[in-house]
Amino acid sequence: MQRISVIGSGTMGNGIAHTFAQHGFEVALVDINAAALASARATIASNLDRQIKKETLTETDKQLILNRITTYTDLAAGVRNADLVVEAATENEQVKRSLFEQLDKQCAAHTILASNTSSISITKIAAATQRPEKVIGMHFMNPVPVMKLVEVVKGHSTSTDTTAEITALAIQLDKIPVEVNDYPGFVANRILMPMINEAVYSVYEGVADVEAIDNVMKLGMAHPMGPLQLADFIGLDVCLAILRVLYEGFGNPKYAPCPLLVNMVTAGKLGRKSGQGFYTY
Known part of the structure; x- marks a missing residue:
């Protein structure tokens, strides 16, 4: 080639x-x-x-x-x-x-x-x-x-x-x-997106604030960035689209996108590329 x-x-x-x-x-x-x-x-x-x-x-x-x-x-x-x-x-x-x-x-x-x-x-x-x-x-x-x-x-x-x-x-x-x-989400996103979705659910349900959730994953799990910061980096619209592929592909409710994520994308808060997501840029 x-x-x-x-x-x-x-x-x-x-x-x-x-x-x-x-x-x-x-x-x-x-x-x-x-x-x-x-x-x-x-x-x-x-x-x-x-x-x-x-x-x-x-x-x-x-x-x-x-x-x-x-x-x-x-x-x-x-x-x-x-x-x-x-x-x-x-x-x-x-x-x-x-x-x-x-x-x-x-x-x-x-x-x-x-x-x-x-x-x-x-x-x-x-x-x-x-x-x-x-x-x-x-x-x-x-x-x-x-x-x-x-x-x-x-x-x-x-x-x-x-x-x-x-x-x-x-x-x-x-x-x-x-x-x-060739199965929905392949490997990377089949594992990554449910983690991001669970982090969004943790905000949605008031378990902890955004910074606390990211710090737990960075300091406790040695992730280079927290899941919510990563979601902003990827684009919340992209995360939502992938979760929908997983949900439709497997028909399993564990992949259902968090309502907070849906609302943020609907409101145009897409992460870094729009200037506002879980963080302000």
């Missing part, structure tokens, strides 16, 4: 593009919004500057990395020569299925189609294509350039060759790939 297309230039998309470019790949970063693409390039440049300050990169390295990233607002042009497409669009099943249907028609026959989805079924996404054996989950963690884990999610029809190729690719990116099967 030499040519990578990344669909979506938000937090995850620009981090994925940054990581591939830093490891020598030619990257096409695709978004329908030109302003979002400009913002993504600025974010990548800023993050590279941090690496320069830490003396892990030079100014020359930074320019080489940025030169490997080309932006597109036209999907067909952005994926035309791709060996791999990594989709990092909105965490919405219908959006992803529609996008993969388009990608299937516009990409070369050899192209592997990967989704960075944090919870949506790879099997359902693959069913929108005529190449389900070449559809796979490649779930990076945020911030992508820093976090080592990549969940490699095998859909029902994902081939052994595709899984092996993506696993090897993750290692090329200096990541640690972990293969998981």
